[in-house]
Amino acid sequence: MGKSKEVLRGAEIFIRALKDEGIKHLFGYPGGSVLHIYDALYKQDDVEHILVRHEQGATHAADAYARATGEPGVVLVTSGPGATNCVTGIATAYMDSIPLVVFTGQVPTHLIGNDAFQEVDAVGVTRPCVKHNFLVKNVEDLAATIKKAFYVATTGRPGPVVVDIPKDITADSCEYEYPKSVDMRSYKPVMKGHTGQMKRAVELIASAKRPMIYSGGGAILSNADKELTSFTRKLGFPITNTLMGLGAYPGTDKQFVGMLGMHGTYEANMAMHQCDVLIAIGARFDDRVTGDLEQFCPSAKIIHIDIDPSSISKNIPVDIPIVGDVKHVLRDLSALLDSRKDLPTAKDLEPWWDQIKEWRGIDCLKYDRESEIIKPQFVVEKLYELTKGDAYITSDVGQHQMWAAQYYKFDKPRRWINSGGLGTMGFGLPAAMGVKKAFPDETVACITGDASIVMCLQELSTCLQYGIPFTVINLNNRYMGMVRQWQEFFYESRYSHSYMEALPDFVKLAESYGHIGMRIEKSADVESALKEALNEKEKVVFIDFITDETENVYPMIAAGKGHHEMHLSPNRELA
Amino acid sequence: MRHILSLLMENETGALSRVAGLFSARAYNIESLTVAPTEDPTVSRMTLVTSGSDEVIEQITKHLNKLVDVIKVIDLNESRHIERELMLIKLQAKGKNREEIKRLVDIFRGRIIDVTENTYTIEMTGAGDKLDAFINALDEKDILEVVRSGISGIARGDKAIQ
Ligand SMILES: Cc1cc2nc3c(=O)[nH]c(=O)nc-3n(C[C@H](O)[C@H](O)[C@H](O)COP(=O)(O)OP(=O)(O)OC[C@H]3O[C@@H](n4cnc5c(N)ncnc54)[C@H](O)[C@@H]3O)c2cc1C
Ligand SMILES: Cc1ncc(C[n+]2csc(CCOP(=O)(O)OP(=O)(O)O)c2C)c(N)n1
Ligand SMILES: [Mg+2]
Numbered sequence: 044m045g046k047s048k049e050v051l052r053g054a055e056i057f058i059r060a061l062k063d064e065g066i067k068h069l070f071g072y073p074g075g076s077v078l079h080i081y082d083a084l085y086k087q088d089d090v091e092h093i094l095v096r097h098e099q100g101a102t103h104a105a106d107a108y109a110r111a112t113g114e115p116g117v118v119l120v121t122s123g124p125g126a127t128n129c130v131t132g133i134a135t136a137y138m139d140s141i142p143l144v145v146f147t148g149q150v151p152t153h154l155i156g157n158d159a160f161q162e163v164d165a166v167g168v169t170r171p172c173v174k175h176n177f178l179v180k181n182v183e184d185l186a187a188t189i190k191k192a193f194y195v196a197t198t199g200r201p202g203p204v205v206v207d208i209p210k211d212i213t214a215d216s217c218e219y220e221y222p223k224s225v226d227m228r229s230y231k232p233v234m235k236g237h238t239g240q241m242k243r244a245v246e247l248i249a250s251a252k253r254p255m256i257y258s259g260g261g262a263i264l265s266n267a268d269k270e271l272t273s274f275t276r277k278l279g280f281p282i283t284n285t286l287m288g289l290g291a292y293p294g295t296d297k298q299f300v301g302m303l304g305m306h307g308t309y310e311a312n313m314a315m316h317q318c319d320v321l322i323a324i325g326a327r328f329d330d331r332v333t334g335d336l337e338q339f340c341p342s343a344k345i346i347h348i349d350i351d352p353s354s355i356s357k358n359i360p361v362d363i364p365i366v367g368d369v370k371h372v373l374r375d376l377s378a379l380l381d382s383r384k385d386l387p388t389a390k391d392l393e394p395w396w397d398q399i400k401e402w403r404g405i406d407c408l409k410y411d412r413e414s415e416i417i418k419p420q421f422v423v424e425k426l427y428e429l430t431k432g433d434a435y436i437t438s439d440v441g442q443h444q445m446w447a448a449q450y451y452k453f454d455k456p457r458r459w460i461n462s463g464g465l466g467t468m469g470f471g472l473p474a475a476m477g478v479k480k481a482f483p484d485e486t487v488a489c490i491t492g493d494a495s496i497v498m499c500l501q502e503l504s505t506c507l508q509y510g511i512p513f514t515v516i517n518l519n520n521r522y523m524g525m526v527r528q529w530q531e532f533f534y535e536s537r538y539s540h541s542y543m544e545a546l547p548d549f550v551k552l553a554e555s556y557g558h559i560g561m562r563i564e565k566s567a568d569v570e571s572a573l574k575e576a577l578n579e580k581e582k583v584v585f586i587d588f589i590t591d592e593t594e595n596v597y598p599m600i601a602a603g604k605g606h607h608e609m610h611l612s613p614n615r616e617l618a
Numbered sequence: 619m620r621h622i623l624s625l626l627m628e629n630e631t632g633a634l635s636r637v638a639g640l641f642s643a644r645a646y647n648i649e650s651l652t653v654a655p656t657e658d659p660t661v662s663r664m665t666l667v668t669s670g671s672d673e674v675i676e677q678i679t680k681h682l683n684k685l686v687d688v689i690k691v692i693d694l695n696e697s698r699h700i701e702r703e704l705m706l707i708k709l710q711a712k713g714k715n716r717e718e719i720k721r722l723v724d725i726f727r728g729r730i731i732d733v734t735e736n737t738y739t740i741e742m743t744g745a746g747d748k749l750d751a752f753i754n755a756l757d758e759k760d761i762l763e764v765v766r767s768g769i770s771g772i773a774r775g776d777k778a779i780q
Contacts, residue, residue: 166632171643175686178632195686229628229689353680356673 048220053182053213054083057146060189062089063221066117068108068480069093070101074121075161076148079213093480093509095473096501098125102132103470103499104477106141110460111435111478113266115142115196122148123161126207127168131467133203134172138464139287140264142201144192145169151211152180165207174202182215187222194225199232200351201264232350236367236375244346244363245379247320249386253395254280255318257303257332260287260463261325261349265369267291268456271324274373277380279389281399283311285326287463290453295432300399301408304332305600306445309407310399312598312606315340317398323347325369328358329464330602338605348372407598407611408449417566419443419518419590423450425569426488426516429577434486435460435478439471439495442524445596447490469498475513476502486577487513493543494523503556506583514576515585517549520592528595553585564589620649621675622694622701622771624779625664625682629655633662633687640685646670646678650703650768661689665770690779698774704741704767705749706731710760711738719760726752737762 051059057080061069069092073081084092095101098120105116116136120129126147136143150159166176175195177188188206196204248254256278262271268291275282275298282292283303292299301308303315315321321343326332333339336358345361347354348369355364365372380386410420423446426434432452437460438444444461453459460478462470475489496517505511526541550560559582563572569588576584597612627633634653641648649667656663668678675693682691694701711719712735719738723730728742742752746769753764773779 167635170632170636170639227686230686351684353677353684355680357677360673 048218050216051219052079052083052216053185053208054079056182056185056217056219057189057208057213058083058087058090059219060186060221061117064189064193066090066115069117069119070095070105070108070477071119072098072101072121072125074123074125074148076122076150076210077119077125077213079210080119080148092119093505096504097499098128099132099469100473100476100499100502100505102129102143102145103135103467103473104480104502106132106136106143107437107460107470107474107477108481109136109141109143110139110474111457112481113457115144115193116477118143118145120145120147121161122150122165123163126163126165130168130172131469133169133205135462135465135467135470136203137172137174139260139462140201141203142196143203144196145203145205147205147207149178149207149209152209153211155209165205169205172203173205174200176205176207178207179209179212182212182217185212186219190222191225191227194227195230199230200354233366234350234368234371236348236365236372238375240363240365241372241376241379244322244365244376245383247344247346247363248278248322248380249383251280251320251387252391253317253319254278254322254387254392255314255320255343256280256282256322256324257285257315257326258282258288258291258324259285259326262288262291262369263325263456265325265350266456267325267368267370267373270370270373270377274377277377278386279392280322281314281396283307283315285329285332285463286448286461288326289448289459290456293454294452295454300403302448303606304329305334305602306449306596306598307600308449309405309598309609309611310402312600312609313402314399316606318343321345323349323361324373325349327354330358333358334600334608335603335605338607340606405611407609410612414591415566417563417569417588417590419446419520419588419594420450421566422516422518422569422573422588422590423447423490425573426490427451429570429573430486430488434458434488435475435482437461437471437474437478437487437489439489439491439498440466440468440525441492441495442520442528442594442596443490443492443495443518445525446518468495471495472515473499473502475515476506476511479511479513480509488516488577489513490516490518492524493517493519493521493546496549497547500552503553503558503583507557510581512580512582512584514573514579515553515583517585517587518590519546519549519587520590520594521546522592524592524594525596531595532599532601549585549587553583556583558583558585560585560587562587562589619671619675619695620667620669622699622769623666623668623679623682624692624694624771625666626656626689626779627662627664627685628687628689629660629662630687634664636685636687637664637666637682640681641668644677644681646674650766652768652770665768667769692773692779694771694773697777699771700774701745701769701771702743703746703749703769704743705752706739706741706765707753707761708737708739708763709756710736710762712736715760719756722752722755726755728752
């Protein structure tokens with residue numbers, strides 16, 4: 044005979060479930076259908092609610108919170124417009140496989156389908172961009188559904204989950220019990236790799252003359268940075284990371300050849316093109332990475348480790364698929380490798396490394412470091428030096444994002460927070476807010492552009508309210524630089540609607556939000572400005588760097604070209 | 619190539635739209651789709667006919683498996699199987715035509731299940747091509763209405779999906 048359970052209202056169950064799930068922060072925005080929940084929030088202090096200024100900001104902040112911590116991000120919004128404002132953020136998390144749980148209020152059950160006030164079919168609208176979603180139909184199901192939502196969001200290939208809660212359910216009561224565990228017959232992620240496939244992989248690895256490791260976001264999502272590093276060091280192979288994988292392997296290590304793909308390094312892309320064995324680890328062969336599929340790694344046999352079978356052989360057929368979690372598989376593979384005596388030795392790999400060193404010698408990321416006009420790359424390099432590579436860097440989308448990825452060397456995972464798959468402008472500022480909320484004592488900087496920053500600028504207000512300080516580094520080129528670059532290359536410099544006319548005075552703008560603004564126009568002032576900003580502990584420092592508007596991102600592989608068909612900077616001889 | 623996929627899934631509202639949404643979002647085609655609860659009312663069984671290259675079918679199978687509501691996916695083409703479809707067809711049947719239609723129905727082992735002065739309603743099951751053949755054997759102007767269920771499939775022999 045168990046003692047009788049507590050009877051709670053749905054709104055209280057919601058809060059208790061979050062608490063029992065270990066959730067400390069909730070990013071949200073109130074409205075009619077979640078007012079019972081907001082009332083329950085008012086009466087407790089287990090879960091801290093951060094009031095954003097736009098629901099999109101809540102989703103990005105919670106998403107970045109998840110990227111930085113590895114814990115799920117949580118969002119609470121009202122029905123209708125509250126829910127639809129979340130869609131961009133949910134899709135952003137979906138494309139990058141980020142564990143996010145979004146609770147949307149819904150009109151009362153008896154009004155569903157009536158075109159009721161602020162009714163939108165949130166489950167229907169979000170279905171294509173969630174890992175799973177739920178409509179709660181009974182207060183008795185609420186706690187178990189919340190448990191399932193967190194379980195599905197965080198396990199296997201992570202992703203966003205939406206839970207739609209009609210208002211009446213938050214008023215109804217029932218006995219509260221939070222399930223200890225979840226068992227779903229229809230959802231059982233595989234963690235361990237298939238032994239037979241792993242043995243075949245080891246054979247192939249042993250035979251490699253020009254091996255290459257290509258690792259991605261999956262290595263970070265799996266918290267497998269240590270396993271990846273020891274695996275790579277043990278083998279002595281070169282390694283490249285995708286945009287989403289940066290930091291899973293130390294960016295300053297000599298075996299690291301930089302990012303690959305459209306704006307990857309010369310050495311990484313050439314090594315991809317010429318390798319004979321490719322070990323893909325938690326990466327999904329995205330088109331920004333592969334370029335022309337016909338010309339992708341033409342002489343390589345491919346091993347692919349991924350927890351999601353549908354990532355395997357989706358774009359490129361692979362020779363040895365290993366379905367499983369990166370951490371588990373790398374551990375098991377390493378154990379198998381340890382029992383082999385015939386792995387390629389440093390001497391065997393020497394010709395391959397010599398070739399890579401020759402490619403490295405091209406110094407594809409060289410730019411004019413002496414320029415008086417501020418080069419955007421220079422700002423990122425200075426930031427890197429001043430923060431000793433140890434800051435959390437969030438970014439928006441465009442050229443500045445690529446420069447951040449190229450010039451900030453990430454030695455640790457979860458420090459590089461950006462929207463890779465969806466490429467969502469507006470991500471950077473709320474993301475910095477989410478990261479700083481998670482790690483108040485860490486240095487956080489948002490590298491952004493003059494077009495991106497205004498897309499979620501309103502969150503400066505949230506930062507003021509909650510005292511969330513970080514540095515905004517606006518690489519202001521007066522253009523949608525990435526768009527301008529494509530127009531310069533592929534549309535004979537017809538800059539159609541990519542010039543940012545009538546930009547605001549960012550200094551005054553930051554000040555009007557109660558923060559600190561600076562405008563920096565000369566290279567000589569970059570370092571001191573960054574130093575000053577990084578020392579600020581209370582407010583956001585918004586530095587508007589007036590950068591060279593003609594600068595382009597190099598190297599570049601035009602869409603649909605092969606890895607060996609890179610364009611290097613025409614100005615390389617300048618430096 | 620045409621494939622018959624058999625799915626077991628949670629009998630939840632929304633499960634069907636997840637499957638349908640997957641096909642439209644990824645530009646796969648659905649030739650037919652049938653779904654109903656099994657002996658266990660919490661589980662639905664769906665038979666889905668689609669077509670595509672081996673690579674496409676492999677991706678479809680993987681994506682279906684990935685849906686959180688889907689318990690199991692079997693490609694019936696991978697082993698010997700039986701497929702059946704139910705057709706209800708209403709025909710104009712007057713005068714000497716009545717006899718002729720009746721004979722044709724017998725040949726195809728259909729059953730006349732409703733009769734009026736001017737019409738016959740016929741029930742027929744079989745593989746899709748048998749139903750096609752029956753329709754082709756009729757005079758087009760006699761056909762008033764055709765209702766087909768879409769394919770249901772099951773593996774031959776001892777094998778059972780659970
Ligand atoms: C302007 C712009 C330019 C870009 N240019 C480039 C570029 O030059 N180079 C580049 O690399 N990208 C670039 N991108 C990013 C690109 O669009 C993709 O987002 C990125 O390449 C995908 O990275 P990924 O392959 O690591 O996959 P992710 O999206 O990180 O996917 C992770 C993979 O790992 C798997 N996985 C997840 N968890 C686990 C686990 N626990 N165990 C095993 N597997 C797991 C998943 O199933 C998935 O297949 C650019 C984006 C933008 C916006
Ligand atoms: C929401 C959204 N709309 C449009 C785009 C397409 N887009 C990609 S980069 C870019 C320009 C970004 O300009 P800015 O923020 O100034 O960065 P820059 O490239 O100049 O560094 C645009 C419009 C996008 N990625 N996201
Ligand atoms: Mg710009």
